[in-house]
Amino acid sequence: xxxxxAVCTFTIAVAVFAQPPSSDHPAPPDLKSELLAVRDAALxxxxxxxxxxHLADNIGPRPAGSPQAQAAVEYVAEELRKLKLDVxxxxxxVPHWVRRVESAELVEYPGQASQTQQKIFxxxxxxxxxxxxxxxxxxxxxxxxxxxxxxxxxxxxxxRIVLFDVSFDKQKAAAGLAGEAYxxxxxxxxxxxxSAADLGAAACxxxxxxxxxxxxxxxxxxxxxxxxxxxxxxxxxxxxxxxxAQGNVRMHLTLTSxxxxxxxxxxxxxxxxxxxxxEQVVIVSGHLDSWDLGTGAIDDxxxxxxxxxxxxxxxxxxLQPRRTIRVIAWMDEENGGRGHDAYAKDHAxxxxxxxxxxxxDLGAGHPFGFEAKINPDALPLLKPVQEVLQSFGANxxxxxxxxxxxxxxxxxxAGVPAFGILQDSRTYFNYHHSAADTLDKIVPQExxxxxxxxxxxxxxxxxxxxxxxx
Amino acid sequence: xxxxxAVCTFTIAVAVFAQPPSSDHPAPPDLKSELLAVRDAALxxxxxxxxxxHLADNIGPRPAGSPQAQAAVEYVAEELRKLKLDVxxxxxxVPHWVRRVESAELVEYPGQASQTQQKIFxxxxxxxxxxxxxxxxxxxxxxxxxxxxxxxxxxxxxxRIVLFDVSFDKQKAAAGLAGEAYxxxxxxxxxxxxSAADLGAAACxxxxxxxxxxxxxxxxxxxxxxxxxxxxxxxxxxxxxxxxAQGNVRMHLTLTSxxxxxxxxxxxxxxxxxxxxxEQVVIVSGHLDSWDLGTGAIDDxxxxxxxxxxxxxxxxxxLQPRRTIRVIAWMDEENGGRGHDAYAKDHAxxxxxxxxxxxxDLGAGHPFGFEAKINPDALPLLKPVQEVLQSFGANxxxxxxxxxxxxxxxxxxAGVPAFGILQDSRTYFNYHHSAADTLDKIVPQExxxxxxxxxxxxxxxxxxxxxxxx
Numbered sequence: 001x002x003x004x005x006a007v008c009t010f011t012i013a014v015a016v017f018a019q020p021p022s023s024d025h026p027a028p029p030d031l032k033s034e035l036l037a038v039r040d041a042a043l044x045x046x047x048x049x050x051x052x053x054h055l056a057d058n059i060g061p062r063p064a065g066s067p068q069a070q071a072a073v074e075y076v077a078e079e080l081r082k083l084k085l086d087v088x089x090x091x092x093x094v095p096h097w098v099r100r101v102e103s104a105e106l107v108e109y110p111g112q113a114s115q116t117q118q119k120i121f122x123x124x125x126x127x128x129x130x131x132x133x134x135x136x137x138x139x140x141x142x143x144x145x146x147x148x149x150x151x152x153x154x155x156x157x158x159x160r161i162v163l164f165d166v167s168f169d170k171q172k173a174a175a176g177l178a179g180e181a182y183x184x185x186x187x188x189x190x191x192x193x194x195s196a197a198d199l200g201a202a203a204c205x206x207x208x209x210x211x212x213x214x215x216x217x218x219x220x221x222x223x224x225x226x227x228x229x230x231x232x233x234x235x236x237x238x239x240x241x242x243x244x245a246q247g248n249v250r251m252h253l254t255l256t257s258x259x260x261x262x263x264x265x266x267x268x269x270x271x272x273x274x275x276x277x278x279e280q281v282v283i284v285s286g287h288l289d290s291w292d293l294g295t296g297a298i299d300d301x302x303x304x305x306x307x308x309x310x311x312x313x314x315x316x317x318x319l320q321p322r323r324t325i326r327v328i329a330w331m332d333e334e335n336g337g338r339g340h341d342a343y344a345k346d347h348a349x350x351x352x353x354x355x356x357x358x359x360x361d362l363g364a365g366h367p368f369g370f371e372a373k374i375n376p377d378a379l380p381l382l383k384p385v386q387e388v389l390q391s392f393g394a395n396x397x398x399x400x401x402x403x404x405x406x407x408x409x410x411x412x413x414a415g416v417p418a419f420g421i422l423q424d425s426r427t428y429f430n431y432h433h434s435a436a437d438t439l440d441k442i443v444p445q446e447x448x449x450x451x452x453x454x455x456x457x458x459x460x461x462x463x464x465x466x467x468x469x470x
Numbered sequence: 471x472x473x474x475x476a477v478c479t480f481t482i483a484v485a486v487f488a489q490p491p492s493s494d495h496p497a498p499p500d501l502k503s504e505l506l507a508v509r510d511a512a513l514x515x516x517x518x519x520x521x522x523x524h525l526a527d528n529i530g531p532r533p534a535g536s537p538q539a540q541a542a543v544e545y546v547a548e549e550l551r552k553l554k555l556d557v558x559x560x561x562x563x564v565p566h567w568v569r570r571v572e573s574a575e576l577v578e579y580p581g582q583a584s585q586t587q588q589k590i591f592x593x594x595x596x597x598x599x600x601x602x603x604x605x606x607x608x609x610x611x612x613x614x615x616x617x618x619x620x621x622x623x624x625x626x627x628x629x630r631i632v633l634f635d636v637s638f639d640k641q642k643a644a645a646g647l648a649g650e651a652y653x654x655x656x657x658x659x660x661x662x663x664x665s666a667a668d669l670g671a672a673a674c675x676x677x678x679x680x681x682x683x684x685x686x687x688x689x690x691x692x693x694x695x696x697x698x699x700x701x702x703x704x705x706x707x708x709x710x711x712x713x714x715a716q717g718n719v720r721m722h723l724t725l726t727s728x729x730x731x732x733x734x735x736x737x738x739x740x741x742x743x744x745x746x747x748x749e750q751v752v753i754v755s756g757h758l759d760s761w762d763l764g765t766g767a768i769d770d771x772x773x774x775x776x777x778x779x780x781x782x783x784x785x786x787x788x789l790q791p792r793r794t795i796r797v798i799a800w801m802d803e804e805n806g807g808r809g810h811d812a813y814a815k816d817h818a819x820x821x822x823x824x825x826x827x828x829x830x831d832l833g834a835g836h837p838f839g840f841e842a843k844i845n846p847d848a849l850p851l852l853k854p855v856q857e858v859l860q861s862f863g864a865n866x867x868x869x870x871x872x873x874x875x876x877x878x879x880x881x882x883x884a885g886v887p888a889f890g891i892l893q894d895s896r897t898y899f900n901y902h903h904s905a906a907d908t909l910d911k912i913v914p915q916e917x918x919x920x921x922x923x924x925x926x927x928x929x930x931x932x933x934x935x936x937x938x939x940x
Contacts, residue, residue, distance in 0.1 A: 044930030057712055058581030062587045071583030111528025113541030118530045118765075122904065163601040215764070215905040235908040239765075242527055242909075294685070295588075295709075435591065438705040439712075 031463055035067035035388040035456050037153070038313055045393070047312045048442050050164030052364075053306035055288075056295040056439040063292040064332035065096025065263040073266045073287050076304065076329045080270035083311050085327065092342040094332040096263040097126055097293055100256040102230065105204075106138065108250035109243045115251075120240070121233040122205065123217035123293065125189065126258035126335045128229040131203070135254030138202045142244045145193055147187075161251055163207075163232070164188040165241045167410075168429065170211045175365075178211075178425040179362075185209045186220070193225035203228040203253055207237035212430040220293050220433045221335055228255045267339045270330040272311050274462065276322040281350075282462045283326045283357040284310045284454055287333035287407055294437030298428065302450065303360035304329045306421075309451040310458050321462030323355055324399055330407040333361070337406060344410030349412040356398035356461045356468060358419040358454055359405030364442045365424035367453045371394030371404035373416060374417040377469040385460045394453045396422060397402065413470050486725075487626070501933055502532065505787060505858040505926050511783050513862070516809035518779035519914050521549065522772050525758075526765040526909040528874055533762040534802035535566025535733040541757050543736045546774065546799045550740035553781050555797065559736035562812040564802040566594055566733040568764055570726040572700065574675075577607065578720035579713045587722075590710070591703040592675065593763065594807045595659065598699040601673070603885065605724030606631075606698070608672045610893045612714045616658075616665055628670030631721055633702070634658040635711045638899065640681045648681075648895040649832075658689070663695035667927055673698040673723055675720045677707035682900040689761050689804055690903045698725045728759035737809045738799040740779050742787035744932065746792040751820075752829040752932045753796045754780045754924055757803035764907030772912060774799045774831035776891075779921040781926050791932030793825055800877040803831070807876060814880030821884040826931045826938060828889045828924055829875030832901075834912045835894035839866030841874035844887040847939040855930045864923045866892060885940050 021406045048326040055062070055072055062069045073089065080087045085131040095177020098146075104120035106112075134304035141160045143149040149162065166188045188206045196204035207233045215233045222229050230253070232240070243249045266290065274280060290296020309328045314325065331339035347354075358370075369389065376399060386395040403409035404420025461468070490625060525532070540810045543559065550557045574590035575583075611630045613619040619632065636658045642651040658676045666674035678688040678701045685703045692699050700723070702710070713719050738758065745749060745750055756773020760766020777797045784795065799811035817824075828840075839859065856865040873879035874890025882888035901907045931938070 041773070053712070054581060057582050057709055058579070058716075060586065067585045068583050109528070111524060113529050113538050115537045116530065212684055213684050213906065213910060214682055214900075215908065216684050218685070235906065235910055238910050239908070242523070246528075252496055386600070430684075436683065437706065438685070438709070440683060440705055441707050 011177065014304060016136040019108055031460065032384050032388065035460055036118065036385060037317055038459050039388050039452045041313050041317055042104060042309065042455050043448050045313065045448065048305040048309035048451045050446050051308050052297055052301040052437055052447070053441060055304065056297040057299040058405060061289060061292040062290045062296050063097065063290045064265060064335050066092040068107045068294050069331065073268055076268045076288060076308065077309060080268065080311065080327060082311045083315050085270035085272050085311055086297060087268070087270045088345065090269050092265050092331050092339050094265045094269055094338050095262040097334050097335055098257060098260055102257065104157050104251055104253045106247060106249060107252050110247035110254060115465050120236045120251065121215050121217050122230045123219045124229055124255045125219055125222040125229045127222045127224045128255060129162055129226050130256045130258040131254055132257055135252050136202055137250065137252045139245060140240055140249045140251050142241050149195055149199065150411050154199050157196065159202050161203045161205060161253060162196035162201045163205045163237060165207050165237045166190045167207065168209055168211050173211050173426055173429060174255050176426060178429055182209060182429050189222050191221050191223055191233065193227060193229035195220050197225040201227060206231050208233055208334060210429050210434060210458045211426060214464050216434050216436060219293055230255050239326040248412040255357065265331045267331050267343055270311065272314060272325040274323040276318045278324050279353050280323040280355045281326045281353060282323055282355050283328055283408065283456050284360045284458045285330060285407060287356070288329040290333050291334055291336055291433050293433070294436040295439065296437060296449055298437050298441050299432050299438045300333065300361045301362035302447060304449040306447065306454050310455040313455050314459065319459065320447060321459055323462040324459055325462055335409055340407040351411070351416060354411055354416040356417040357408040357411045358458055359408045360421040360450060360454060361405050361407070361420065362423045362425050363428040364381040364447045364450055365428065366446045367394045367450050367454070368422045368424065369394050369398070370457065371398045371400045371420045371422050372418065373403055373412045375469040378417060380458050381464055381468065385457050389453055394449060398422060417468050417470065421450055423450065479573040487582045501930065502854050502858065505854060505930055507787055507928050508783055509858050509922045510923050511591045511787060512779065512925050513918050515783065515918065516777065517782045518775040518917050518921045521775035521778050522767055522912060522917070524908055525771040525774065526767040530765050531762040532566040532758060533567065533768050534735060534759045535694045535730070539735060539759050539801065543738055546738045546778065548774045549778060550738065550781065550797060553738035553785050555742050555781055558741045560739050560813065560816060562735050562737055562801050562809050563732045564735045564808045565805050566907050567732055567805055568727060568732040569594060572725050572727065573870045574721055574723045576713070577722050578718060580717035590721070591685050591687050592700045593689045593690055594725045595692040595699045595701055597694045598725060598727060599690045599696050600726045600728040601724055602699045603726055604890055605722050606672055607720065607722045608712060610650050610719045610721050612711050619665055619669065625671050627666065628641060628777045629672050631675060631723060632671045633707060633710055634662045634718055635677050635707045637677065638674065639681055640682050643681050643896055644895060644898060645721035648899055652679060652899050659690050659692050659701065661693055663692050663697060663699035666696040667697045675700050675702050680899050680902060680904060685728045686779055686904050686906060688903040700725050721751050732866040735873070737801050738877070740797040741782065742784060742795040743791040743807055744788045748794050749823050750793040750825045751796045751823060752793055752825050752928050753798055755798040755800060755827070755876065755877060756831060758799035759802050759804055761804055763903070763905040764822060765909065766907060767909045768833040768911050769804065769902050770831050772834035772917060776830055776917065776921040776924045780925040783873055783925050784929065789929065791929055793932040795928055795932055803877055810877040810880055821886060822887040824881055826889065827878040827881045828928055829878045830891040830920060830924060831875050831877070832891065832893045832895050833868055833898040834917045834920055835898065836916045837864045837920050838892045838894065839864050839868070839923070840886065840927065841868045841870050841890045843873055843882045848887060851934055851938065855927050858926050862919050864919060868870060868892060887938050887940065889927060891920055893920065894906050
């Protein structure tokens with residue numbers, strides 16, 4: 001998941017969660033029983049877990065442009081062909097950012113023992129400009145907000161390494177407002193380097209955006225600023241800030257990661273053809289690329305796996321919805337979004353035939369239901385979905401004015417009804433974009449619940465008798 | 471803290487904790503009021519926090535033999551001189567183990583994408599034999615116990631890299647049995663490499679001994695085995711085990727850390743001379759060296775800091791106990807224990823004059839009281855201590871048959887009454903021996919409670935009218 005999308009997903013969900021769906025709009029009995037069958041199959045199936053296990057364990061980190069991303073494209077395409085989907089690889093030119101040397105040491109600081117330095121745990125941010133191979137050495141200036149940086153001004157910032165020491169609000173995340181906590185802190189990762197560069201900084205570091213305290217740097221995209229940009233662990237941000245309060249702190253910083261030439265890659269698109277309206281499409285999706293530090297299990301192998309599971313369940317149950325179910329494994333969600341941009345451009349003339357789009361990109365925790373950018377008049381048509389998902393507490397539909405996922409944002413802007421799965425994300429940002437995004441973070445039964453939510457919603461949408469109000 | 475000491479400290483404490491101290495043995499009113507004054511001063515003082523902050527932040531990691539360890543020796547000696555203690559640097563020859571290159575990659579595994587490898591998060595263990603600079607490449611064999619390794623036998627182990635995938639029991643730790651959980655898992659770090667070497671293994675890796683899941687390798691001492699030895703993160707152990715269950719896994723492993731020539735270092739010994747029996751000594755202590763990955767805040771800058779605080783509080787309150795209070799900052803607790811061995815040898819003839827010894831080496835969490843290897847007949851004499859510490863719940867005295875700390879173990883063996891502070895260690899092993907052992911893990915008020923516990927006990931012991939039964 002990238003910085004600026006889905007940031008507020010979790011904030012209002014609890015209130016909505018308290019509303020049980022009414023039974024004013026009963027589902028046609030045959031659809032209801034089909035949805036129940038889909039749900040029950042999903043809650044006992046291991047296909048999605050096997051898929052994310054393969055992506056995370058066997059293929060591993062899948063940054064756009066990497067051999068692993070290409071292997072993942074081929075793997076998912078082949079798996080969807082095994083399900084007898086009509087599979088297309090839709091070409092996308094993607095950035096190919098390669099992490100190289102990243103290291104930092106404090107070389108001068110108050111109370112320093114002779115002949116010693118202190119190691120700083122740092123990781124490069126996507127979009128950054130590299131240092132030279134030898135790195136750069138400069139004094140560090142600490143700011144706790146954009147305002148503090150502006151108050152320091154050019155005289156105190158120029159030629160220095162700026163550290164934005166802005167904490168992720170752990171209490172807010174624990175209270176179920178992880179998206180809001182993320183949004184507040186990620187502004188510094190996204191825009192901090194540019195604001196530092198505007199004042200002549202030599203480089204910019206941010207405190208990692210995440211809730212854990214295990215010396216874990218979190219990477220992510222930042223707006224290109226023309227200066228090197230990285231994230232340090234929460235502990236290192238605290239250390240530097242404490243030392244800088246005592247006296248001068250000087251750092252040697254090496255971040256040689258950079259963009260190689262663009263690479264041809266693909267969105268994987270697999271259609272399970274509709275029986276009555278094959279030209280009308282319901283998208284189920286997650287993104288196939290990941291950051292490179294971890295193995296991309298919760299961000300977002302899980303999303304791809306449950307989208308694949310939707311098709312698998314329909315095949316397993318010999319179901320063919322009236323509309324086409326389109327599985328999409330998006331490419332390059334993390335480092336620029338070229339995949340969804342390409343899809344929106346290539347399919348621009350078909351937006352009216354996109355009946356709805358569903359995405360999962362907030363981990364694999366227990367789903368409470370959906371965030372939806374839809375016309376409220378569509379809500380009564382979704383009652384059967386809520387009734388079927390209520391058994392495991394996934395019956396929320398939380399209306400939103402923004403896209404509930406970054407890859408379906410262009411579709412949402414074009415008026416396509418857009419749904420994102422609303423996961424329990426209280427611990428998501430502890431692991432997100434870090435080396436600790438690994439398979440063990442997925443609880444198999446919670447993944448099954450996510451698969452059930454996506455499959456039931458997709459099957460219901462694809463079988464509705466009439467159109468969804470836009 | 472090292473492997474095999476204090477492993478069981480926490481297991482029986484809860485039962486003892488339930489016993490309120492009786493008032494059958496009231497303290498002399500003047501001592502009781504002195505202890506109350508010491509306690510109250512400790513609970514509002516920042517000296518200990520300032521000391522551990524300097525050790526962790528300004529000096530940093532302090533492995534035995536390092537320039538930082540020497541700087542720490544000089545710093546603590548100078549601080550104790552400021553308190554007008556009689557300070558001696560007692561010479562110790564210590565190992566000088568230097569961490570160098572450490573890296574591991576899976577180079578062959580089931581489902582591997584072409585031209586790719588998987589990075590493994592590994593750290594070298596103290597006592598290990600280095601690989602060559604180029605590293606070694608071998609197949610990996612996974613064992614979940616010593617018995618499983620034996621069952622594999624020489625044929626399946628020889629020439630391979632053994633991975634002991636033995637989990638730290640998080641539930642046990644959460645239930646207050648962290649020491650027991652640690653003891654079970656650390657057996658593999660301590661003795662796994664030797665058992666693997668006995669079957670001809672090329673190298674040995676263990677799953678990190680710790681309760682966190684943030685891709686964090688934990689170092690520590692292992693018995694020299696003549697083969698390279700390291701610890702991988704919990705996630706990497708799981709990954710390797712899952713892949714090895716699918717087919718052959720081959721690893722390239724580089725661990726070039728090794729011992730340099732021994733170095734002269736020091737135990738820092740500072741005496742606050744007793745008013746009536748200056749020849750009788752009550753030791754307050756922690757260890758000054760740390761592992762090199764973190765900054766040694768909870769293991770064991772905190773212990774040194776609260777021992778220093780004991781002297782500071784007595785000076786602040788103008789108190790001179792009847793016996794000598796001896797502050798010791800031990801050297802080389804982590805990598806062989808040369809500091810306490812040297813002390814025991816150099817002071818062998820003075821054991822009868824060592825009235826008691828106190829150590830803190832289980833972090834800086836809330837103290838419940840003490841573990842004590844003492845004659846039970848001494849318990850009534852400690853009632854005033856329990857009464858004074860009960861206000862913040864530090865009144866447990868848990869009798870043990872083993873030394874409650876590794877640095878005072880030689881003294882305990884010689885019959886000296888030995889006390890260890892019994893901290894809440896439920897999260898201690900999440901951070902212990904890892905890069906995440908940093909200042910932010912210390913809650914200032916909990917550190918003050920530890921200082922209060924140590925200072926009150928030490929002052930009481932140093933003022934007892936008669937001998938402590940041995």
